[in-house]
Amino acid sequence: MRKLLLYGFLGLMCYHLLGFFTYFEWKKMAIKKEVKQAIKHSVLESQLIRFHFTFHEAHQLTWVKSHEFILNGHYFDVIHKAKNKDGYFFKCISDDQETVLFSQLRSITSFNISHSGENQPVNVWFKFLSEPMEVVTATLDYSLNEIEQNSSVLKFYEEFFYSSFVSTETPPPDFMS
Known part of the structure; x- marks a missing residue:
């Protein structure tokens, strides 16, 4: 019974620490897979968003990956990239789902940080693990x-x-x- 209770609390603690992170990564992977499928099925030209950036503006963008950037808080996946003497021309897909996902992550993280109290389970565990352990009984003879x-x-x-x-x-x- 004790072991069952111990494993139950251990599982609950692991879920509390890693549950949302696992859910977030799973959703992120599913969204990326869906975007890749949309790219593979050749998105219509009318659905593509076209950008023209100078070389300086292109370097000022926040690049997430080599084919994905953030502009004004919105994610875009680059389908086609062309370079000429004036700068870069991008054909992109608007990644609305990933934008919503990251905005939810920011709001949940902000809420958790602002509402985390001294008695939150995570804070209690970190406090417990950071305190020094004291040996109650010693079985070694140092005579x-x-x-x-x-x-x-x-x-x-x-x-x-x-x-x-x-x-x-x-x-x-x-x-x-």
Whole structure:
């Protein structure tokens, strides 16, 4: 029963940390696949958006990939690229779905950052994992009796670490008795 509960909480934590990311990546992959299918089935010329950029303007664009750029917050997939002495001519497909997807990602991320409190599960886990762990019980015996009397380890210890202050036996403090 404990293991089932442990695995349940572990699964819930993993879903909370990775669930939206996995969903987002899956949707992004599906949208990209759909765009590629649209390109393969040769989009009509009337549906293509034409751009003319000077060399300077083309370098100012935010390029996501070699065939995809962002202009005024909107994503475009480049179908055909031509270069002449005046600049670049692009024939593009407007990628409305990806634009909506990334705007949703920005709004959800902004909401989560602004509404994340001290007691959010992710913050509690990060706090728990960042605190130092303290050993409650130790099963190792570090006594020097186990080491041979002529050992180089014992001589090294006595030479560098051993002091009369540490080795003097004292009674426990009053509050412990």
